[in-house]
Amino acid sequence: MTHDELTIANPKMKAEGVDVFYGAKQAINNVSIDVGTDLVTAFIGPSGCGKSTFLRSLNRMNDTLASARVTGKITLEGEDIYAPSMDVVQLRARVGMVFQKPNPFPKSVYDNVAYGPRIHGLAAGKADLDLIVERALVRAGLWDEVKDRLGESGTALSGGQQQRLCIARAIAVNPEVILMDEPCSALDPIATAKIEDLIHELRGKYAIVIVTHNMQQAARVSQRTAFFHLGTLVEYGKTADIFTNPKQDRTKDYITGRYG
Amino acid sequence: MTFNAPALLFVIVGLALIGWLAGRARSALLAARAGVKLHSRPQYHGWYVALWLFAPAALFLALWSSVSPALVTSAVLETPAAQGLPEFGFERGAILSDARSTAAGRQAAVRLPAAAPLVEPYRQAAQRYGAIGIGAMLALALAGGLYGYSRVGPGLRARSRVERIVMAMLLLASLVAILTTFGIVMSLLFESIRFFRLVSPAELLFGTHWNPQSGAPQPGTFGGIPLFWGTVLIGAIIAMIVAIPIGMMTAVYLTQYAAPRVRRWVKPCLEVLAGVPTVVYGYFAALTVAPALREFAAMLGVPNASSESALAAGIVMGVMIIPFISSMADDSINAVPQAMRDGSLALGATPNETIREVLIPAALPGVMGGILLAVSRAIGETMIVVMAAGLSANLTANPFASVTTVTAQIVKLLTGDQEFNSAKTLAAFALGLVLFLVTLLLNIAALRIVKKYREAYE
Amino acid sequence: MNRQTAPTDWKAPAMQRRIAARYAAERRFKAMGLGAVLLSALFLAFLLTVMVGNGARGFTYTHVAVPIDFTATPLPVEPSRLGDPDADQLIANAGLAEIVALAADEALGENGSALISDNAWKDVRRAIKDDPALLRAKSVFELPASSLVDIAAKEGAAGALGARVDALTREGKLARHIHWSFFRNADATDPALAGIWGALKGSVLTIIIAFLIAFPTGVLAALYLEEYAPKNRWSDLIEVSINNLAAVPSIIFGLLALAVFINWFGLCQASPLVGGLTLALMTMPVIVIASRNAIKAVPPSIRDAALGVGASPVQVVFHHVLPLALPGILTGTIIGMARALGETAPLLLIGMRAFIGDVPGGICSPSTVLPMQIFLWSDEVDRGFVEKTSAAIIVLLIVLLSMNALAIYLRNKFEKRW
Ligand SMILES: Nc1ncnc2c1ncn2[C@@H]1O[C@H](COP(=O)(O)OP(=O)(O)OP(=O)(O)O)[C@@H](O)[C@H]1O
């Protein structure tokens, strides 16, 4: 697999030769990949292959683990995100993240969404903040369900609503990239369908990277798919190609359910 | 024959060992005989015999050693030699104990001449009751042991019997807690009711003048408000102003910022701080902190600055509480799921924003529970206030003045030389009752909150 | 909905300033945290330095060299009777105190006997009893100085006394020795004589009683609650009692002991027995809670395995669960006992604050405990007691710290994660 096959015309983020270590243990081995600006990119692969690890290195969430160490180069719009001049606070505001388990703060729905804009000073005033919150909730497809209960605790919502609240929370900071780590794994099929619709809606406005164990989901929501195995990137390409015509045997075995 | 409880305990333990061996040997013999099938293994038969031998005798021993001193003393008081004793008080007690020690051979000769005629009656009474006790105990042990031994046989379900006794012991042990609580409530209530017959509860709870005198209770001298205020000022206000910020910040630093190595060193340090006895804190407050504060107050020109000040006691008490708060806060912050912290950091929040806006609010119930427990501990703390806060019941908000607290007054009321039934002594129990009820409420509320909080994140 | 959705301009100067301010706040916050930790550590260090600084001197005492010539002023006592049980009384009656005072006057000049402790002759008595040959010779005794001289020698003093002490020092008649009486004696009104042995022994007796009662009861109660108790109102009540008792102010236990043990049962006042009982009630809940946690940490699989091979529930607990939980239980017990050992308030109420000049003989004889001795000395007007108080504190802290260190060691050594 040559590097050319992986390149994309206008990449939002670009990883080159990335290794990630937990202490002495290597979890990611020499991964290079481009994340397209208007595209949804899906990461698939068997459990423990390093998808989350790699995703977390894209917004430096690995910094919060004392044992984790990242080498190689990752850029956002050409800027090296691991360069000393890069400010993590800004980076994480530009590269938002949604986690596997919904993790709303124990605050009201409104405060959950307003949290990011408040700390970054994105709103010009109370009215502006209201607007940002409303827009984020509308975009996350949650507005109609919560517009009358903005003061209620975010933890009182259903699991699917909580996950959309977390997406709204990420959107409210006006990010350029949204990273989603198995956002639907804790949800039922209806809630999952809603999130998938939401990803369709958001596509084009944000670069989206989604980790999923669900092949159909990857096929439904993404335009690009990357298959990871044992810490390496085995195959990366158009989703349609990966699922209909994988070049690597390991990829074929995985998507046809031979292992994983 | 003198009654020496530890030695006697030794004796019956020895007897029980013999019983154990005998029971085991007998059942082993039975088991070896053809056609006899025992229900339990021989050692359980041994235990069965040993328990029958030990338990009644030990129970008797405990009972006898707690009542026999009183019996001996009353027997001595019946003798003609005791008629010349003073009626009451310290002197009488001193003479009796002098005679007792001499009779028991703990000292070569009496110190108080008045005790001399009592030595011989003491010796005789002690010997008489000692002999009775030892005889009865040995008889009980023998009877129990023989009974148990005679029961050993194929039909005896020795293991179930022994296990049932073990279970009963476990249950009894856990009842001790209830018994203690019951004992506390009853003794406080009982004496308080007697106090409230002399002084109305309203006066104790709402009166503003505290100056108990010996003798018949004077109206208007048992007003508890100054004590309650002093307690609140020192324990709930000054101590908490010191302890909450420092304790919280310590917990935050240790859980969120400190390297594991620092944590490994600082935590034992905090444990040391928590393990320093309160009398040491009290001495430190009185010796170092209080004089320094008085100088400081004099420099500021504060009137009524006293060398025993609410501030000195409160600050030192706050320091004593720091490890307590920090460990409670540490636990609560650690109980907040990591996902919450990640969620905030992933939005681009700095660690301090994450801590202040997400972690602490999420940990708040647990922290609040810890603070309630800390307040409960602070208002029940005795030595620091006895040594550093003083005993004058002032109703003042001036932290440099001397105030007194409920606990300090309990100590003061009970360590004078007066008979047990005076209004002053009874007042101590009434104060104790108030203190107990308040801390009980605080503890129950705190335990509830903490439990709810734990469940929320489990 | 007409707000622009253009990307945030992170490079704008206002935004950059804002971020700089946020980082500054972060640094301030972190510094505050560090400050809090340092403050606690500083306080601990300060407390320890003050105590050690004051107390270290309390372990030594100034002694005065006084030659006594028993050939010139014989002590009218038969040397053969020095082994008798009432030898102390005999020697005292024979007027040893006067002989020593005379010798001091002679050796140290005018009013010399005021420079040595009033009780210095007791040291001479001890020496004579050890070696009766002294009675037939002239020998130099190192006698404890009076409290004032001791302080003057250690801290310096102004006026006549200071000058006198300086002179004696120059003549080489003053020397500082380890203060053995401090470790050998019970309380006394004279700092030259006061020691901690009585209180230490009282503490040991008290703690042994407390341990003998609280440990078995606490462990058995914990076993019951954790392994057998049915979930009903009774066990809830027990649970609430225990949790609450662990947080009841210690002085309340003193009230309980006063009302029940002393006034009702008539047990011996101010004795290690009653003190131990009181502290046992106080520490039992702590032991129960620690034991329950240790028992909880034993994985259920071990119980299932033992039950599976046909052990009865009692056997499972005593053969398998208890041994595995024991390190945790012991850790909790040691910490509880250390707390009891430092406890003063409840013992104040059962009479242990009385002046006890004897080393306690048994569990029923009046005695005091180490923290109480500290409290009593802290109240003494004689300045010689200041350093005695701190010295006693050092002893207490050393005992408590070693107990805590032992507990931490046990915890680290045996801490298992299943
Ligand atoms: N904090 C950590 N410390 C040490 N090793 C870790 C840590 N987190 C993950 N690992 C290891 O790194 C490897 C990759 O883990 P990662 O969580 O990235 O896998 P994943 O592909 O996301 O799996 P899943 O699909 O189950 O979420 C695994 O072997 C895992 O054990």
Ligand SMILES: [Mg+2]
């Ligand atoms: Mg993962």
